[in-house]
Amino acid sequence: MPDRRAILIKRTLDKDLDKISHVEDAAKFISRKLAAPGIGLVFLGLAMLFAGVYVxxxxGAVLVIAAAALAAYMAMNIGANDVTNNVGAAVGARAMTMGQALVIAAIFEILGATIAGGEVVRTISSSILDTVQVPANTLAWIMMAALVAAALWINLATWLNAPVSTTHAIVGAVIGAGVGAVGPGPVNWRVMLEITAAWMTSPLLGGLIAAGLLFLVKTLIIYREDKIAAARRWVPVLIAMMIGGFSAYMVLQLEATGHFSPLVVTMIGLAAALAGWIVARPLVRRQARGLENRNSSLRVLFQLPLVGSAALLSFAHGANDVSNAVGPLSAIVSASTGQALEPHGAPPAWVLLIGALGISVGLLLFGPRLIRLVGEQITKLNPMRAYCVALSTAFTVILASWLGLPVSTTHIAVGSVFGVGFFREWYTRHSKRRIKYLRRTSDSWAIDEPEDPNMHEVRRRYLVRRSHFMTIIAAWIITVPASAALAAMIYWVMFALFI
Structure with a gap:
């Protein structure tokens, strides 16, 4: 064999290029993580610029501009933490992808906040503290401290993957900063009692409504011999109920002008429900063609109402929870510019817009972190159960928004999820319809066998994970005192530095 000439030249160019490409890959990986915070900072700057145009x-323009940045930061934290309530059930049931869910939530959050967010904003800005007893300058700094404290607490909770209540955080922060500044005298304890009562009853109401809806779905559709025929009959009814309830709520937003009587509102809701039923019938029939008579086929037929309920819930969340960000900002704007705060005065439109856009930016950038906890880890959700969760949460939040009560959307959503899970546990063991259906469809099924060795395991196993229940309850309990104490400390620091 001929001798091969030894290669004496090192291929340093290839090695150097490989190193450069590795550095580029590492830089892209790091920049990917910094992209979301960077976009968030850009949004804060735009919010300050937007506020500056108006004031x-x-x-007091400097204070208002700084408060606008804090409100935008608070709104982004709300979007990041509370997006689970809107689309967690739908994503957990695999009716929507993560991207689709985030886009739908962002659009309807903006609509809800700008169209129907004013009533709850007024409660946060002027009803928790008696603004007559608090000097305007002091009130502005109280609300500044409340914004900082609530935003920091929610940011920490989001980082820890804990779906805490943003409403609890801001209400606790307003009270804590107010007590730290002027004592407990100006706190409107009657309003606080109403809010606390709503906090306690709303998750129970959401759970009961969700369980009732699931009972109807199981009775009318799931445990029927011809499931597809039953779904063709009743799914349009469920869609009509959703459209009618939402239409009535939208009319109630205009009822403050005194143009609509309760009878007119009811008739408009029924008319919208009838129109929704007429439109939904052919759509559901088209989807039902060729489907087998199985539970898995029902997932397809419930995707349309589930997407609609998720959009409705996003609207309701925007209408209620935008107050957690811009309620204090509205109070700061009024106090700094010398305007009197009135319980029925409308907040400025640009204030609502900052909150609406901030919630949407937050959920798009940071929202997916908590979606799987509410959507997948508490109890197993399919499209039918997820629809019950989303619709019950939306109706409960809509009712509270109409009454001007800043309820916790997190409370209600998680309460609805647990309501569905606990109802399934009860229904699995006690439903006579289910027992008859299973006996009729399965020859080998025997529930009455006392000697069944697996019966003890069936009874021991739960459909709701109690560990998540206790963790979430603990996060709720600690939120109000923690945000109140933090707000009081922040106010004292601000008082020492700026006042």
Whole structure:
């Protein structure tokens, strides 16, 4: 064999290029993690610029511009933490992808906040503290401290994957900063009692409504011999109920002008429900063609109402929870510019818009972290159960928004999930319809066998994970005192530095 000439030249160019490409890959990986915080900072700057356009020539403009940045930061934290309530059930049931869910939530959050967010904003800005007893300058700094404290607490909770209540955080922060500044005298304890009662009853109401809806779905559709025929009959009815309830709520938003009587509101809701039923019938029939008579086929037929209920819930969340960000900002704007805060005064439109856009930016950038906890880890959700969760949460939040009560959407959503899970446990063991259905469809099934060795295991196994229940309850309990104490400390720091 001929001698091969030894290669004496090192291929340093290839090695150097490989190193450069590795550095580029590492830089891309790091920049990917920094992209979301960077976009968030850009949004904060735009919020300050947006606020400056409206108040630059007024007294207290600097304080209002700083408060706008804090409100935008708070709104982004709300979007990041509370997006689980809107689309967690739908994503957990695999009716929507993560991207589809985030886009739908962002659009309807903005609509809900700008169209129907004013009533709850007024409660946060002027009803928790008696603004007559608090000097305007002091009130502005109280609300500043409340915004900082609530935003920091929610940011920490999101980082720890804990779906805490943003409503609890801001209400606790307003009370804590107010007590730290002027004592407990200006706190409107009657309003606080109403809010606390709503906090306690709303998750129970959401759970009961969700369980009732699931009972109807199981009775009318799932445990029927011809499931597809039953679904063709009743799924349009469920869609009509959803459309009618939402239409009535939208009319109630206009009822403050006194143009609509309760009878007119009811008739409009029924008319919208009838129109929704007429439109939904052919759509459901088209989806049902060729489907087998199995539970898995029902997942397809429930995707349309589930997407609608998720959009409705996003609207309701925007209407209620935008107040947690812009309620204090509205109070700061009024106090800094010398305007009197009135319980029935409308907040400025640009204030609502900052909150609406902030919630959407937050859920798009940071929202997916908590979606799987509510959507997948508490109890197993399919499209039918997820629809019951989303619709019950939406109706409960809509009712509270109409009454002006800043309820916790997190409370209600998680309460609905647990309501579905606990109802399934009860229904699995006690439903006579289910027992008859299973006996009729399965020859080998025997529930009455006392000697069945697996019966003890069946009884021991639960459909709801109690560990998540206790963790979430603990996070709820600690939120109000923690945010109140943090707000009081932040106010004292601000008082020492700026006042």
């Amino acid at each position: 630059f020539d007024r007294p």
